[in-house]
Amino acid sequence: MKEQAHSPWSNRSFPEAAKDLLADSQIRRNVRHATNIIQAKRNRVVGELPDWEQLRVSGAAIRAHALAHLDHYLAQFEDNCTRAGGHVHWARDAAEANRIILELIQRHSAKEVIKIKTMTSEEIGLNRNLEANGIHPHETDLAELIIQLGHDKPSHFVVPALHKNRQQVREIFQREMHLPDLGEQPEDLASAARTYLREKYLRIKVAVSGANFLVAENGAVCIVESEGNGRMCLTLPDVLISLVGIEKVVPRYRDLEVFLQTLPRSATGERMNPYNSIWTGVHAGDGPKEFHVVLLDNGRSPILADGEARQTLQCIRCGACLNACPVYHQTGGHAYESVYPGPIGAILTPQLHQMKDARSLPYASSLCGACYEVCPVKINIPEVLIHLRGKVVQQDQKTLAGKLGLWNIGMQAAAFLFEDSTRLSLAQHLGQIGQKVVVSKNGFIEHLPLMLSGWTQTRDLRPLPAQSFRDWWAQREKAKPGAASSSSPQPSNATEKPHAE
Amino acid sequence: MPNSSDARDAIFSSIRTALQVPANADTAAVAAEYAALPRLYKREGTMNSEALLDLFTHRLVEYDAGVCRISAENISREIARILGERGRKRIAIPDGLPPEWLPAGFDFQNASRFNEHQLDQLEGVLTGCTVACAETGSIVLQNAAAQGPRSLTLVPDFHLCVVFAAQVVETVPECFARLDATAALPTTFFSGPSATADIEMTRIKGVHGPRFLDVLLVL
Numbered sequence: 001m002k003e004q005a006h007s008p009w010s011n012r013s014f015p016e017a018a019k020d021l022l023a024d025s026q027i028r029r030n031v032r033h034a035t036n037i038i039q040a041k042r043n044r045v046v047g048e049l050p051d052w053e054q055l056r057v058s059g060a061a062i063r064a065h066a067l068a069h070l071d072h073y074l075a076q077f078e079d080n081c082t083r084a085g086g087h088v089h090w091a092r093d094a095a096e097a098n099r100i101i102l103e104l105i106q107r108h109s110a111k112e113v114i115k116i117k118t119m120t121s122e123e124i125g126l127n128r129n130l131e132a133n134g135i136h137p138h139e140t141d142l143a144e145l146i147i148q149l150g151h152d153k154p155s156h157f158v159v160p161a162l163h164k165n166r167q168q169v170r171e172i173f174q175r176e177m178h179l180p181d182l183g184e185q186p187e188d189l190a191s192a193a194r195t196y197l198r199e200k201y202l203r204i205k206v207a208v209s210g211a212n213f214l215v216a217e218n219g220a221v222c223i224v225e226s227e228g229n230g231r232m233c234l235t236l237p238d239v240l241i242s243l244v245g246i247e248k249v250v251p252r253y254r255d256l257e258v259f260l261q262t263l264p265r266s267a268t269g270e271r272m273n274p275y276n277s278i279w280t281g282v283h284a285g286d287g288p289k290e291f292h293v294v295l296l297d298n299g300r301s302p303i304l305a306d307g308e309a310r311q312t313l314q315c316i317r318c319g320a321c322l323n324a325c326p327v328y329h330q331t332g333g334h335a336y337e338s339v340y341p342g343p344i345g346a347i348l349t350p351q352l353h354q355m356k357d358a359r360s361l362p363y364a365s366s367l368c369g370a371c372y373e374v375c376p377v378k379i380n381i382p383e384v385l386i387h388l389r390g391k392v393v394q395q396d397q398k399t400l401a402g403k404l405g406l407w408n409i410g411m412q413a414a415a416f417l418f419e420d421s422t423r424l425s426l427a428q429h430l431g432q433i434g435q436k437v438v439v440s441k442n443g444f445i446e447h448l449p450l451m452l453s454g455w456t457q458t459r460d461l462r463p464l465p466a467q468s469f470r471d472w473w474a475q476r477e478k479a480k481p482g483a484a485s486s487s488s489p490q491p492s493n494a495t496e497k498p499h500a501e
Numbered sequence: 502m503p504n505s506s507d508a509r510d511a512i513f514s515s516i517r518t519a520l521q522v523p524a525n526a527d528t529a530a531v532a533a534e535y536a537a538l539p540r541l542y543k544r545e546g547t548m549n550s551e552a553l554l555d556l557f558t559h560r561l562v563e564y565d566a567g568v569c570r571i572s573a574e575n576i577s578r579e580i581a582r583i584l585g586e587r588g589r590k591r592i593a594i595p596d597g598l599p600p601e602w603l604p605a606g607f608d609f610q611n612a613s614r615f616n617e618h619q620l621d622q623l624e625g626v627l628t629g630c631t632v633a634c635a636e637t638g639s640i641v642l643q644n645a646a647a648q649g650p651r652s653l654t655l656v657p658d659f660h661l662c663v664v665f666a667a668q669v670v671e672t673v674p675e676c677f678a679r680l681d682a683t684a685a686l687p688t689t690f691f692s693g694p695s696a697t698a699d700i701e702m703t704r705i706k707g708v709h710g711p712r713f714l715d716v717l718l719v720l
Contacts, residue, residue, distance in 0.1 A: 030701075037702040055544040061538045069534075071516045072526040084685065090508040142708060161698055166700050176550045186700040190708050197709065202617050209537040217682055228655065228695035228710025237616050246512065252533055253684045257677040258542065260638075260690075270700060271560070272637035272673075275710065276690035277651070285614065286650035286687050305519035381644045 003414040007016060007125055009151050009337045013360035020435035027163045034162035035323045037206070041269025042320060042374070049261070058379035061257045063314035066216075066250055067304060073216040073249045075296065080219030082124050086280025086291040094124035097296050098241060101126060101208065102133055104241055104292055110135065110206040114197075116223065116230045117141035118210025119157045119317065120243045120296060121472050122339045123352075137208065138200050155333030155341065158267045158319035164330050165193065197229065207233035207288075209242045212263070212316070214249040214293070215278075221333040222256060222278045224263060232274055240288040247251040247313040259316055261375035266318035276385075299352035308387045312347050314377045321371035321381060327364055332358070336361060343371035347384045355391055362388035406451040421470070428468045439463045523551025546635075553635050554718065557669050560638025564693025564704050567715035576719060577604045580627065582714050583661060589624040593657055595649025597717065598627065602663070613649045617656055625659035626711075632684070633669045634676040638693065640716070641676065642663060643686040651687050660694075665719045670701040 010017070014172040021027060046052050060354040066073050078088045091097035113130070115121065115137050127148075129136045143161035147154055150172040161169070170184040173192050182192055205465030209230070221242060222437040223230050234240055250256070254279070260394050264273040287443045304310050322328045322342030333341035338349040338358060346361040360387050363453060371381040393411075396402030415429045447453065455461070517524060544584030549557065549645045554570070561568045577678035581604035584592065593612035595605070603609050609627070611662065612620060633640045640662055642648045654660055670676050706712060 034702050049543075051542040054539075057539050058542055064537060069522075069526060071513050071522065071524075072528070072531055074513075074516075090512050092508050092511055096508060103511070120546075140709075141699070147515065149518075160700070161699060162702070164700075169700055186703045186705045189700055190697055190705045194708055198621075201709070202621060220684065227694070227708035228611070229691065229696045229708065231651065231655050232709050235655055246516075253680060254677050257544075257674040261542075261673050270692075272634075272639045272690065272692040273720055274564075274694070274696045278536050278684075278688040278690075283644060286644045297515065301512060301515040301519050303519075304516060306664045313646065337568075351645050353617075384530050454512050 003237050007098070008128075009339070012358070013359065014335055014337070014364040015335050019333045021331045021335045026165075027332050027334075030163050030165050032329060033165075034156075034159060035329055038159070038269055041156055042266060042323065043269075045265045045269055045395055046168065046209045046273055049265070054256055055216075055262050056378050057374055059262050059316075059376055060311075060314060061251060062075055062255050062258060063312065063316070063377050065312050067247060067310060069251070069300075070304065074246060075214040075253055075326075077214050077219055077249050078295075078357065079213075079215065081221075081281060081293055082219070086219065086281040086293055088114045089292060089294045091296045091298070093295055093298050094296075095442045096418055097124045097298070098126060098129045100294050101241055102135070104239070105130070105135055105206055107397075107415065108206055110140060110202075110204070110237055110239075110331065111370070112136045113208050114138050114140050114200055114237065115144070115207065115235050116209035116225065116242060117144045117160070118419055119154075119209070119339055120207060120210045122154060122215065123298065124296070126242070126243070127477075138197070138204070140197050140200075140233055142227060142229075143191060145193055145197070146172060149173070154321055154335060154339070156322055157340065158322075178271040181278070191457045197232075201232040201236055205237050206239045206241070209240065210243045211242050211248060211293075214244060214261060215251075215253050215256070216249050217252045218280055220253060220278050220280045222260075222276065224260070224273050224276045226268070227443050229273060231277055234277055234279070234445075235249075235287050237288055239292070241292045241294065243294045245295060245300055246297055247300055247315075259376075261376075263316055264500045266320040266374065266376045286423060295326045299354060303351045305386075306351075308361045309317070309351060309384050311379045312344070312351060312384055314379050315344050315348065316377055318376055320374040320376065324369060324374045325365075325369040326370065327366060336364065343381045344379070345387060347379075347381055350388060350392075355388070355395060357397075359392050362392060425470060428464060431464050432466065435463050502642070507528040515526065539587060542673040542674070543672055546675055547719045548635075548671050553669060553671055554720075556639060556667060556671075557633060557635035557638060558718065559691065560635065561714075561716055564638055564696075564714075566638075566693050567713075568718060570718045570720055573719050576602050576717065579717055580604055580661065580663075583717070584625070587625070587659060587713070587715070591605055591622070592661075593620060593626040593653055594624045595628055595633060595653055598629065599647070600712075602627075612653055618698025619653055620656035623654070623657045625661060625664075625713075626654050626657040627661045627663075628654055629663050629665075630668060632676055633664050634673055635669055635671050637673060639676070639690045640692075641680065642689045642691070643680075643683055645683070650717065651689055654689070654691075654712055658711055659713040661715045661717070663717045663719060664683075669718075 024297050062249045139145045154164045166184045175180050196354040211221045212224050264270045273314045294295050325343050328342045336345050338345050346364050350358040367382045370384050417423050448456045558568045590609045594609050596613045630640045631643045692713045694706050695708050697708045699705045
């Protein structure tokens with residue numbers, strides 16, 4: 001087997017990658033347009049359900065329970081899927097999953113496969129690996145088709161091409177489908193995709209998919225989608241291979257009654273997505289004759305050990321946190337340099353890499369909490385972000401370079417100052433004198449020097465007041481005996497509200 | 502094939518190490534924990550049957566499906582009318598469809614065992630359903646009598662579906678309650694015709710599944 005080509009994602013940090021994207025006003029316009037529409041639709045259909053909060057509570061509880069007993073439920077799923085005629089495979093990492101899938105496809109001498117949108121396959125670099133081995137994968141989800149034909153990367157995991165507008169999609173289709181006269185109405189573009197793909201559905205005999213849910217109690221697999229491309233891929237071919245993360249299992253069939261309410265409303269703002277397919281194993285005279293589930297670990301199981309971060313795996317990939325995130329709104333998905341962008345990507349990606357990669361992502365957030373509020377399974381993303389920032393710092397402190405780094409020294413110095421009131425007061429007095437050279441005419445500090453410059457890169461700072469609260473308090477206490485309250489001194493900026501950062 | 506039992510053992514061992522649980526889970530304890538999970542969301546509907554059918558109709562119309570309320574004795578006549586209006590003659594039908602539904606003058610073909618190429622030659626499909634959900638405007642098909650295999654309702658470009666009022670429930674949980682006994686059957690929920698919003702979040706009807714959906718709601 002030929003090894004896969006390098007990943008399309010670079011190792012750039014979030015601030016570096018974000019800088020390029022912020023300069024691309026077309027992408028920003030497209031992302032803002034799409035996320036605003038989904039958010040508005042989502043808010044409307046969520047507001048319709050008086051029991052939304054109870055659905056979130058149950059959804060979170062079911063997912064947390066499944067994760068706490070993941071070995072039990074995976075074994076149950078494997079038994080029941082096998083009994084229903086499916087084959088279950090286990091892949092420790094991306095390379096192993098690629099090897100299993102490639103061998104299954106080669107066993108059927110297939111040169112082409114059709115694919116239902118699956119972020120898990122993007123995670124393992126499946127398409128590049130198949131192409132390197134002479135097998136052509138055809139993406140069938142409209143957005144994924146746009147990404148594939150445009151040699152692009154997904155920027156959202158529900159609507160992966162939301163960074164492209166209709167004119168850009170038309171250009172890609174005109175070029176790649178050889179349709180010079182194609183119109184730019186969304187109907188024209190969808191119709192072109194229908195014709196382009198139908199021939200493939202009827203001809204290609206092996207399909208690859210992901211899955212939204214696995215059901216332990218009966219071995220069922222559930223895929224939700226909109227266009228019918230999913231149904232085509234999981235019904236018409238002779239062989240179906242589903243690549244699924246081990247965390248996707250739920251205990252009972254009836255648990256889907258919660259997630260099939262919260263997922264579509266959160267993901268696309270629909271009461272139900274156009275199609276949900278649920279099946280078990282193989283069924284004579286209906287669908288594929290051969291069904292394989294490849295269960296992928298690839299860094300998931302170690303996350304279970306971290307009590308605070310384990311909730312990350314509760315995710316049902318609705319993308320609501322992306323649409324709600326003010327940072328994602330500005331940068332779009334590519335700045336995260338990860339298959340999983342946005343707030344959930346910022347906590348999932350570094351953990352999947354055992355905190356060795358994507359270490360800037362836990363900082364790619366203002367911690368405003370919008371992601372937590374919309375999450376249908378109540379993942380406390382801000383809490384996990386802070387927890388992971390702590391891990392990054394602890395990791396750095398273990399290396400000599402990290403220990404001697406300016407950041408660590410600065411923080412240690414700050415801790416030293418804040419620990420003791422005399423030191424703090426001394427520092428404040430020195431600061432009041434020292435800051436004079438950096439305060440601008442408008443009364444704000446716009447540029448801090450040297451290692452502190454990062455702080456003022458994106459925000460202005462209020463200078464230290466002429467009198468600190470502690471000084472004011474001390475003075476007030478001193479003046480107290482016998483003094484009238486009206487004569488008590490006021491701090492110089494007492495009328496101002498605290499400056500929220 | 503690679504020997505996946507090594508991988509299986511390694512993954513289970515990694516999970517158990519991370520969770521700090523022994524290899525033999527106390528299944529009774531897991532079941533008890535599961536039974537105690539909070540379920541305070543709405544499980545039973547509260548609407549009367551008139552309001553329920555109104556809501557279902559409203560949802561379908563929003564999805565751009567055609568809806569007609571008819572009485573049981575008119576099923577065949579209404580099928581003839583709709584197929585006539587749609588100009589479709591060669592219609593796929595599944596095993597177990599009541600023969601008295603079928604009007605004269607059309608080419609109904611039992612397509613339960615047709616392959617996708619044969620199905621692609623037909624102009625539409627006529628089926629019943631298992632259950633329907635008013636709150637979401639969804640209709641559920643299973644591989645059962647009068648519904649057939651999944652490809653039957655996927656490949657033809659037009660779907661005419663007969664839904665009886667008694668098959669319509671209000672909530673998604675009620676829907677699953679009805680499906681629980683036959684959960685192992687291949688199951689498809691469809692909510693309106695095939696659609697996408699992948700281009701600028703504009704909902705467009707009809708990508709790969711049937712582009713046209715008509716529902717006969719039998720009172």
